[in-house]
Every structure is written in structure tokens, then in C-alpha cells.
Amino acid sequence: xxxxxxxxxxxxxxxxxxxxxxxxxxxxxxAPEKHYVIGKTLKIHSDQELKTGRYTRIVLKxxxxxxxxxxxDFDGGNKNVCVDGGIWDMNHNxxxxxPYHFPDPDTGEKFEDAVKRLGFDKTTSKTLIRGCYxxxxxxxxxxxxxxxxxVTIVNPVVYGVQCAYTEDFSFxxxxxxxxxxxxxxxxxDGIHIxxxxxxxxxxxxxxxxxxxxxxFTADDSLYGPISNMExxxxxxEKCHSAVRLLSAGTPLRxxxxxDIYGSFYVYCICLTKYYEDKKERGKFDHIVIENVFxxxxxxxxxxxxxxxxxxQIGENVDIDDIDFxxxxxxxxxxAVETIGIWKNAFVGNLSVxxxxxxxxxxxxxxxxxxQGKIKKLSxxxxxxxxxxxxxxxxxxxxMIKL
Numbered sequence: 001x002x003x004x005x006x007x008x009x010x011x012x013x014x015x016x017x018x019x020x021x022x023x024x025x026x027x028x029x030x031a032p033e034k035h036y037v038i039g040k041t042l043k044i045h046s047d048q049e050l051k052t053g054r055y056t057r058i059v060l061k062x063x064x065x066x067x068x069x070x071x072x073d074f075d076g077g078n079k080n081v082c083v084d085g086g087i088w089d090m091n092h093n094x095x096x097x098x099p100y101h102f103p104d105p106d107t108g109e110k111f112e113d114a115v116k117r118l119g120f121d122k123t124t125s126k127t128l129i130r131g132c133y134x135x136x137x138x139x140x141x142x143x144x145x146x147x148x149x150x151v152t153i154v155n156p157v158v159y160g161v162q163c164a165y166t167e168d169f170s171f172x173x174x175x176x177x178x179x180x181x182x183x184x185x186x187x188x189d190g191i192h193i194x195x196x197x198x199x200x201x202x203x204x205x206x207x208x209x210x211x212x213x214x215x216f217t218a219d220d221s222l223y224g225p226i227s228n229m230e231x232x233x234x235x236x237e238k239c240h241s242a243v244r245l246l247s248a249g250t251p252l253r254x255x256x257x258x259d260i261y262g263s264f265y266v267y268c269i270c271l272t273k274y275y276e277d278k279k280e281r282g283k284f285d286h287i288v289i290e291n292v293f294x295x296x297x298x299x300x301x302x303x304x305x306x307x308x309x310x311x312q313i314g315e316n317v318d319i320d321d322i323d324f325x326x327x328x329x330x331x332x333x334x335a336v337e338t339i340g341i342w343k344n345a346f347v348g349n350l351s352v353x354x355x356x357x358x359x360x361x362x363x364x365x366x367x368x369x370x371q372g373k374i375k376k377l378s379x380x381x382x383x384x385x386x387x388x389x390x391x392x393x394x395x396x397x398x399m400i401k402l
Contacts, residue, residue: 006032011061013038020044026051029086039064043072046079052086054150062094070139074127077142084147089154090137092182098157099133100187123223126196128164135182136162140169149173157182159189160209164222165196176207176236184302185210188240192217195224195250202231208239210300216255219248219275227253236262238297240305245271245287247317249280258290263297265305271322272314282317290325296334306333309340309369313347321349328356335363341394345372355382370394378402 002015016036019027020043028051029036035057044050050069052058060068068088071078096104099111109117114132122129128141135157140146146169153160154177163169176190188210193200195218202214213236218226234242242260245252260268269289273282289311299305310329313319329338338357341347352368359365367384370392380402382389390396 004030006030006034006036008034008037008059010037011039012036013040013042017042020048020050025049029053029056031056035059037061038068041066042069044069044081044083045072046081048080049082049084051084054085055087056085057087057089059089060091060095062091065096065133067134067136067139071141071143074130074141077144079144081140081143081145082147083138083149083151085150087152087154088137090156092155092157092180095135095157095182096133098182098184098187099135100158104133122221125222126165126224128162128194128222134158134162138162140164140166142166144168146170151175152177153190155180156188158187159192161191162194162221163191163197164194165224166200167197168199169197170201170203171205172201172203174205176205176209176213178207178209181210181302185300186302187211189213189215191215193226193229194220195222195226197224198227200229202229204233206235208236210240210303212241212244213239214242215244215246216252217244217246218250218252219278220246223250225251225253229255231257232259234260234262236264239264240303241266241268241270242294243269245284246274247282247284248273248275248278249283251283251285253285255286256288258288260292260294262294264294265297265299266303267308267312268292268294268310270308270312270314271317271319272312273316274314276316282314284317284322285320287319287322288325289323289327292327292329295329295331298333306336309337311339313339313341313345313372315342315344317345319345319347322347324352324355326354327352330358330360331365332360335359335361335365337366337369337391339368341368341370341372341374341392343371343394347372347374349376349378350374351378351380352382353380357384357387359385359387364388366391370396376400
């Protein structure tokens, strides 16, 4: 039996992995003398919960250059997986730097070259890439019934969590402590949901991330539809952005985002195609955004921000219907529209119910700037504080003001 040290020096990976491999349904880590150190990626199995004290620290060993935890079977899949508790510190300055921006310091290989060498095709693959360093802290792929809760993630190299082809899952009571980059404050998503995910809930997410705190990307690292997502509670000050929705042809449907509080330096929410070199248009359907109490803030030394609308609907996307409810913005920093629809975007039905805009930025702020096409616009109880309700060269076929 391997020794569980917990002294902050010796590698606890063999003992913890042995506990996971035992087949026990609940693996509980006792309070350590100092903190746990792991030198390899922990693998959690089906029908298993890893339970750790809420403030028990687990640190990635110097030079481990790997994720901290993954589900055991990306290909065959796992079911009923739970991670509960712990402060998970990736010890990022003692790992290789962000591979998306810097070549491997040992081999000189760039990430895109590693992908080609491995023969990985994100358009057809149903599993996350393996065999190369990605800088992710947690990775889950092909899981049914995933429960991830009461976790703090400290300074990952890239994303805190990457999740793909997973269904019936929840993330709850997650704290992001992102204060340093590897080496810069970029590419540091909180939770990044890749293609093929459905039936997910996200509650009580806190802390500033230095990319999207929560991203739903149907055509990014893996392709696949994303549907039936409920977001309830994002609390973040001086954060890059709250939520990204990305589609370059693969649909995102039935997304309900509510209760966002804080300040953001690039945008609050965006719905974009992002990959403008792709021929397909972005596809979004049944999007609800409600209870937003937020504004812009200053950027960081690495990302200045302030280039996008507060809520951005990007170029070359189609949205069947989108509903904004209780959008409240008190703005002092950046005089740009609250909702911006960029050129060649199409929205079938757009409604705004109950919104306020208070402008102390010293320059006029249109509430809605439309450069695309809206088939039907419904507006009810919107107070712009004297700024224009609607501007831009785009078209609105039918407008209803109540």
C-alpha cells in the first residue's frame, strides 16, 4: 500500500490513485499535515466520488506538466462521477507555459504541430486530445452524470475545466483564483464547455477569470451541438467576460443565463461565430438572458479590452429568438452600446423587458446598436437615461413598444 504523505513535499499521487483504483464508491482524503502534492493526472472512475475538505489544498508537482484530474475513460465513457471539495493549485509557474502561445521549451514543438503529429481532427473526434500538453487543470469527456462542486481552482495554465460530450451534469459553488498567467493573463477560461454537451447546470460561480468565465463552444476544440444549459449565478469583479456562446455552424439551443453580477473588461456576454474563415453561419436558438447587474471595468496589463459591446451579437450569425429580461448597467468606463448586433447578423425575434442604463462615461451610449437585421423587436419598460434606445444602419422589420 502506498503512503499518503500530505506533507507538501512527497508525491501523494500513487496513494490517491490507488484509493481511486480500489473501486470504492466514495474516496475521502483526510486532512493533510500540510497539503497534498500530485505528480501525475488523477483518474476518477465510474460510480465514484472523490471527496476532499473544502479548504484542503492539492498542488501539482513541479514539472508535472499535466492535468490534475480527468475521468478515467475518455473513449468508452464514464458515468456517475463526482468531485467534491478542495483547493486545486496547478502550480502554474513550475509547469511549461501556455502551449497555445509558446512552443514546448524542451522540444521546440508548437501545439498546432503536435496536433498534426497526433492526427487529431476536432471536426470528427468525439474525444479530447491526448498525447500532448494542453495546460488544462480538469478535463472531462464522455461522462453521464457528472457532479463537480465546492472546488477552488488556482491559476491554471490554460482553462480551469474543459468538458466535452458530457450530459446530465452540474457545476456548483466554484471559485476561480486567477491572479497570475503562464506567463500572461490570457486563455484562462473558468469552465469551457466543448461540443456534444447537453443538460447542464451552473450555479454560484465566483472570481475573476482572464478569458471567458463560462464558455459554450460548439465548434472549437471539438464539434458537436450544445443544448439545455442553465446558468444561475456568476459573481465576478474585474473579469475578462462572463459568458461566451460560440457557433460556427453547429447549433446552440435552449440556453438560459441569469443572475450575473460584477464588472468585465472585454464584454459581459457574447454570441459569435468567432471563426470567420468558416463558411457556415453561427446557429443559436431559444436564448434567455436575465437579471444582469454589471458594467465595464479597466483591463489588465496583458489585455486592455474595451473593444466589444457590453452584450455582443457578432457577424454572420442566425438567432431564432433571444429574450433579455432585467438588464441593468451603470456605466462609468466605456461608452459603447449595451446590446450590439454586428453586420450580417440575423435575429428572428428579439425582446427586451425591463432594463435600465445609467451613463456616467461622458459620451452617448445607444442601448441597442443594430448593424444587422431584426425581424421582430419587442421593447417593454426600458429606461435608457436619455440615451438613444435604438441606433445603427441595420433594419428592423417590425417593432413593438409596450
